[in-house]
Every structure is written in structure tokens, then in C-alpha cells.
């Protein structure tokens with residue numbers, strides 16, 4: 085898959101056409117998860133644990149089932165046994181088995197003819213709980229006498245004496261740390277803390293499930309990956325994959341949180357039992373209590389630096405809390421922590437610990453923000469101590485092409501240095517600051533992902549083209565996919581219609597995650613177009629009676645090439661399509677791939693913040709994002725990803741946190757008390773796109789969706805620390821917490 | 829349970845429905861009238877995804893009882909375009925790519941329209957405060973504010 089940006093001038097790539105689903109979305113016509121109905125539909129509701137940790141002694145649903153209008157009740161016994169530990173964990177998270185593991189864990193579900201009746205029925209289900217001691221904080225969960233969630237989930241191969249709640253040991257790095265620290269002029273070691281945050285998508289999880297007596301089922305739901313939903317649900321219900329067809333609705337945000345299932349298998353089980361379609365939608369309270377928050381974290385970071393700013397050695401010890409199940413996010417945090425730097429001696433190690441909290445779900449670059457934040461915060465402290473410019477220090481240590489990364493692989497062409505230089509040259513970095521104002525800098529990194537992808541493309545008789553792909557469009561991907569198809573085919577963007585098909589229509593697709601869609605689906609779309617072009621050239625070669633290799637494709641036309649050049653009138657795609665039935669039948673292109681050449685991505689953020697020393701209230705004055713996009717297909721949507729990621733990171737840094745009481749109950753399960761940034765909290769966010777092509781994509785695309793949430797945590801923390809002249813080492817930095825540091 | 833009979837207008841059309849006393853206007857719009865443009869993001873008045881206007885006043889339809897809407901003029905996102913002709917705000921939201929997932933967009937449009945009807949020439953800060961009741965998790969608001977300011981300028985010019 086060779087990069088061919090050098091040799092081509094783009095016509096459509098890099099422009100900003102309207103998105104094809106736009107009109108539906110500004111008129112209210114677009115159908116999201118909760119917007120679908122079916123004849124005879126029932127409403128499903130879930131009963132959730134009021135306790136943080138409890139044994140479920142018995143469940144008696146007889147009174148609920150006796151209520152008029154109630155059609156089915158399901159509990160854990162209505163599901164099949166899932167295969168493999170991960171699947172078992174996901175199933176148990178959807179429906180508690182012998183124990184309720186957190187406040188809000190699903191215990192039973194009911195389907196009734198109306199929501200009102202379903203809610204009444206929940207009150208009639210009698211659950212006999214034996215309340216158990218609980219634990220919600222990392223420090224407590226690793227104590228020798230801590231309540232143990234599941235003894236059999238402890239990390240395999242853990243050394244003797246490892247606390248039972250510890251899972252997923254992690255360790256990355258290279259070089260001689262001791263020798264590295266010996267070369268340093270200054271070594272600083274600090275501890276940091278972050279709290280759990282939620283993805284905060286505005287659309288709660290919702291679905292409509294319908295299973296017939298023949299065991300065939302249809303599921304409509306808002307998800308980032310309907311193939312993954314199909315596979316999980318089929319496993320949990322004991323169905324074959326072909327029996328379940330899943331259609332992805334329009335999706336109202338996901339950010340990683342809609343890559344697993346919560347209510348979908350429950351709705352299917354209710355539908356199977358009731359023999360009717362069942363609709364379910366979470367309330368916002370349920371979204372907070374029972375869908376994915378991020379891990380909270382503790383970190384000890386030690387970095388040695390020379391007087392000139394060269395990092396001589398770096399070490400991180402990370403502890404993540406990923407809720408009531410094992411979580412591999414610690415690996416990602418440890419891998420990302422030092423990825424921006426070219427280091428001789430580096431190590432990042434850590435573990436995950438289970439607590440009585442909801443199962444952690446991916447959130448935009450999962451693990452990276454909390455792995456990178458403490459490192460970038462400590463580098464800032466070193467810069468201040470040594471009187472060095474924070475961008476110069478990062479430039480001096482920046483990873484580049486050929487750097488052996490802190491997590492193992494050697495980098496190909498990457499854009500970190502160019503991104504840092506762009507930040508340094510930008511007017512933001514040279515704007516003078518006033519009193520009580522500080523400027524923060526941070527780098528950020530994300531791997532990006534490719535994965536399994538299928539695209540097919542039909543050339544219609546009238547010269548328009550239907551592109552069929554299988555990745556829910558969260559932020560304009562139908563536009564970028566249509567643009568790439570149009571560019572490659574050489575036809576107008578308006579002549580393409582791109583749809584996201586159901587699981588029966590094309591091959592498997594990994595979910596819309598890992599910043600993979602514009603990269604992978606784009607790559608498959610370009611290749612599917614090349615497949616269609618090849619077929620069209622073959623048809624034309626037959627008509628002209630020349631060798632297919634003597635026909636070339638240019639500007640949407642087949643043209644005679646080589647010695648035949650000029651001998652025949654070129655034929656347009658529309659002309660070829662119009663006579664397709666006479667030249668061999670319909671023309672279509674397709675491509676299936678497990679793409680493995682996603683280029684890694686770096687970003688640099690600048691944040692200017694003013695802190696009111698009387699109240700601790702902070703205001704973001706200026707914010708600029710610099711990020712390498714490889715090649716920006718639709719720059720407006722690339723900017724949108726950069727701005728949106730920054731805003732989420734600012735929320736994480738300033739305000740957002742899960743708050744658990746001593747009783748183990750979640751205290752702020754709503755948007756009033758879990759405060760995400762609103763329009764008046766933020767300044768304009770400038771997005772500066774750099775384009776250092778990814779050699780692994782035909783147009784040079786790198787994923788852009790996730791990286792932008794990584795730098796804000798430290799950029800904001802460094803800005804606040806510089807504004808108040810004292811170091812902040814815990815997130816979120818809400819006004820009372822800042823005030824405490826100012827006063828302390 | 830005794831249902832309440834309500835006569836009202838939605839987007840200029842006469843509408844009748846029966847509702848339960850505790851049912852919200854949002855429930856009736858979405859579940860009975862099948863106007864699913866207004867979304868339930870929270871049900872508690874915190875997100876603005878359910879924004880509609882009642883006699884021109886911006887409200888969260890999840891906080892209005894369906895029974896209260898009797899005899900009033902309800903306007904939803906479905907009524908913003910004039911047939912095939914998009915409202916300037918709708919055009920600007922699209923042109924500026926001011927939506928990603930789009931689930932907040934109906935509420936943003938209803939709220940922004942209410943803003944510009946009251947204050948045709950807002951400052952950017954005023955627009956940000958007016959829209960502070962409409963959560964958007966995707967965009968960071970930058971392009972939304974740009975689109976609203978651009979629409980305001982064009983509407984004043986027109």
C-alpha cells in the first residue's frame with residue numbers, strides 16, 4: 085500500500101464539501117438509537133443494584149409478572165455461557181450473576197406494554213441481597229484486608245503476595261535507568277492523581293430488539309460497532325452470527341463508550357421471552373452509573389535531566405482503577421507515557437486494580453491522557469527548575485523517524501518535531517501574559533489503529549456510485565469516504581452516496597474506534613475504487629479491442645494509453661456504466677483488508693489560563709491545538725476532532741470526576757453535578773493541522789480522532805501551576821482544589 | 829389512569845393528544861406525535877437536547893408537562909426549515925461543519941433561533957452564554973459559535 089501523494093494533485097481531498105447526512109441532522113429527520121419504533125413494541129427497563137457490593141441471594145419476580153401489561157422478566161439465568169474471560173466479563177457487566185459488583189449494576193430486567201408499567205414492575209421485583217464490604221479507591225483496594233471482588237481474576241503470573249484485586253501487570257521500556265539517572269544534573273520524583281471521568285456522549289444508549297419464534301433477530305442500536313454488537317449479543321444469547329442482523333442507528337457520540345454492549349443483549353433476551361419487539365433506552369442516571377467511565381489513576385514519576393534540558397532517564401509507576409473487572413487500559417497508559425521522547429533509559433510499569441465501580445470502557449485514546457499527564461507535568465516542573473523553555477526542551481528530546489519508542493517499535497516518519505516547531509512559531513506562544521495568567525504546554529501521542537474493514541462500491545447505470553461501508557459515522561466519515569471515492573474515480577463528490585450498511589450486507593468491520601475510520605475505510609474505499617476502475621478498463625479494452633493494460637484511467641475517463649494514445653475517444657464512467665449490461669453485466673468494486681499500517685499521531689497543545697487568586701476560579705483565555713493529520717481529507721472535520729478532543733480534555737482537567745461516598749454509592753450521576761464544559765466555559769479553540777504523510781496510506785492519512793484528548797490534562801495543569809506559582813498534581817482542578825493549593 | 833385531553837399547535841399545525849398527568853411534552857412529541865427531532869439527553873433540564881419553544885420562549889421540553897402545552901404554540905426543530913428551504917442557521921451549521929454526531933444539533937438550532945429572534949446582534953460572549961444550556965460533547969463549541977455569529981450577520985444583512 086504505497087503512499088502516492090507525491091505524484092498527484094488532489095481535486096476533492098482537502099476541500100470542505102457539505103456532509104451527505106447533514107440535512108437530515110439539521111432538520112430533525114436523522115434517526116438515532118431511541119428514535120425507532122416497531123409495531124407491537126414493548127418497553128424494557130432494568131433493575132439496578134442499590135448496593136456497591138452484595139451477594140444476590142434470590143430474585144422473586146412473581147409479583148412483577150402478575151402485573152397487567154408485564155410480558156417478560158429476565159435475569160442472568162436467561163443468558164448463555166459466554167466463551168472466554170473477556171466475553172464472560174462483558175456479559176456479567178450487562179447482568180449481575182451471583183453478586184452485584186457496583187452501585188447501578190443490572191440485576192434484572194422487565195418488558196411491559198408501557199414505560200410506566202415497566203417502572204412499576206421494577207418495584208415489584210424482590211431481590212434478597214446480602215450486603216458485602218466494598219472498596220472504591222485504588223489505595224484501599226490494594227490493602228491486604230481489602231474486600232475481594234473475584235479471587236479468580238487476579239493477574240496471572242503475579243508474584244506471591246500480590247493483592248487479589250490486582251489485574252493486568254504492565255511493563256515497558258529499555259536501557260539502564262541507574263546509569264541514566266547518574267548522568268542527570270537534576271532528578272525530580274513526584275506523585276500524581278486523576279479521577280474517573282465519563283465519555284459524556286449526549287445520546288444515552290438505546291436500542292430496539294426483535295426476535296421471532298424462529299430464532300432470527302434484528303437489532304437496531306446506537307453503537308460504534310454493530311458487528312461487534314452482533315458478535316457479543318449472539319454469543320450471550322447462544323445464536324449463530326447469521327441469525328442476528330444488527331443495524332447501526334445514527335449515533336449521538338460514543339468516544340469509545342459505545343464499543344461494547346450494555347442493554348442490547350438484555351433487550352434481545354426480553355424480546356425472545358416476550359415474543360415481541362422490545363425498546364430500551366438508558367436514562368442519563370443509568371448512563372453514569374452503569375456505562376463506561378475511565379479508570380482513575382495514581383502515578384509516581386521520576387525524571388532526570390541535564391542542565392541543558394536533555395532527559396537522561398525516566399521512570400513511571402502507574403496504578404489504574406478500572407472498575408469491577410480486569411482492564412488492559414494500564415498497558416496503553418504505560419506505552420503512551422513516554423512515547424513522545426527519544427530516550428536512552430526509560431521504563432513505565434503498572435497494574436490495574438478492581439474496585440466496586442462500573443466496568444471501565446474505552447474513552448478516546450484510552451489510557452493515554454492519564455499516562456501522559458503526569459509525565460508532561462513533571463517535565464514542566466523540571467523546565468521551571470532549570471530555567472528552560474518548555475517547547476525547546478521537548479524539541480531537544482522529541483522522538484523522530486528512527487527513534488526506538490519507549491514501548492518497543494521504531495517510529496517511521498512522524499510529525500512531532502514539525503508540530504513542536506509550529507507551536508513555537510505560532511503567535512499564541514508569543515502573546516504576552518498578564519498577572520495571574522499562565523501558559524501550559526503538553527505533547528500527546530496515540531497509536532492509531534487500522535483493523536478489519538470491508539467496502540463495496542456499485543457503479544450505477546446513470547454514472548453515480550453507491551459506496552457501502554460498515555462503520556457508524558460519528559463525525560462526518562461518510563463525507564470523507566465519499567470524497568476519497570470521488571477523488572479516485574474522478575467523478576463529482578455529489579455523484580456518490582455512501583451508506584453504513586447492516587451486518588448482513590458486507591463483510592466484517594471493526595468498530596469506529598482507534599481513529600481508524602478515515603484511515604482504514606478510506607484505504608479500502610480507494611482500493612475498491614481501483615477494483616471498479618480495473619473492471620471498467622477491461623470492459624473498454626474489449627470495446628476498443630485492445631489490451632486491458634493499454635487502457636488507463638484519468639479524470640473519470642478510460643483513455644487509450646501507450647501506442648494507442650489518441651486512437652479512441654475516451655469513455656467516461658457514465659458512458660461505461662450506461663452500457664454495462666451489454667459489456668458483461670453490473671460493475672462493482674470491493675476490497676477487504678485487515679489494515680495494519682495506521683501511522684502514529686502526535687499533537688502539541690498550548691493553553692493560557694487565568695486564575696482568580698481569591699476564589700480559585702480559572703478561565704481558559706486562549707487554546708491552540710497543533711496536530712499531524714498525515715493528510716486532512718476534509719479539514720473542517722479534522723479541525724472539529726482536534727477542537728472536540730481539546731474540549732473534553734479541558735473538562736477532564738478542570739471539572740469532571742466521579743464522586744463516590746463512603747457508602748460506595750455514586751454521588752453525581754447527572755449532568756448537573758458531573759459538569760462537562762459548556763459553551764461559556766471555553767474560548768475559541770484554534771486548530772492548526774500539519775500534514776506529514778503516513779507512508780501506510782495511499783493518500784497519507786493518519787487517524788486524527790483521539791490524540792487531541794491527550795495533551796489538555798497537562799497543558800491546563802501546567803498553565804494553572806504557572807499562573808499560581810505553585811504545582812498542581814491532581815485532577816480535576818476545580819476552584820476549591822486550586823484555592824487549597826494557593827492557600828496551602 | 830385518567831388521561832388528559834390536550835389541544836394545541838405544533839409548528840403551526842393543530843394537534844390533539846391524550847396524555848398521562850406525569851407525561852412530559854418531550855414524551856408526547858417523540859412518542860405520540862413522532863416528532864423525534866427533540867432528543868432526550870438527560871430528562872432533567874441539564875443538556876438542552878430537548879429544546880423547543882412555547883409561544884416563542886425557549887424551554888426544555890423534558891421539564892414541561894404535556895398537559896401544560898394546551899392552547900400554546902409549540903415549535904420544534906422540524907418546523908425551522910420552510911419546506912425545502914433551510915433556515916440560514918441550518919445552512920450555516922452545515923457550512924461550518926458545526927456538528928459531528930449531530931444529536932445536540934436540533935436543540936442548538938432551536939436555542940440559537942430563539943437567541944437571534946430576541947437579540948439579532950449578539951456578541952460572541954453573549955452567544956456562548958445563551959447556548960450554555962445546550963451541551964455539545966463533540967465539537968468544543970468553536971464551530972457552533974462561528975456558525976451562529978455568521979448566521980446572525982447574514983440575517984441582519986438580509
Ligand code: FES
Pocket residue numbers: 867868869870871872873874875876877878879888889890891
Ligand atoms: S433532555 Fe431536556 S434538558 Fe436534557
Ligand code: FES
Pocket residue numbers: 286336337926927928929930931932933963964965966967
Ligand atoms: S455534535 Fe455531538 S453532541 Fe454536539
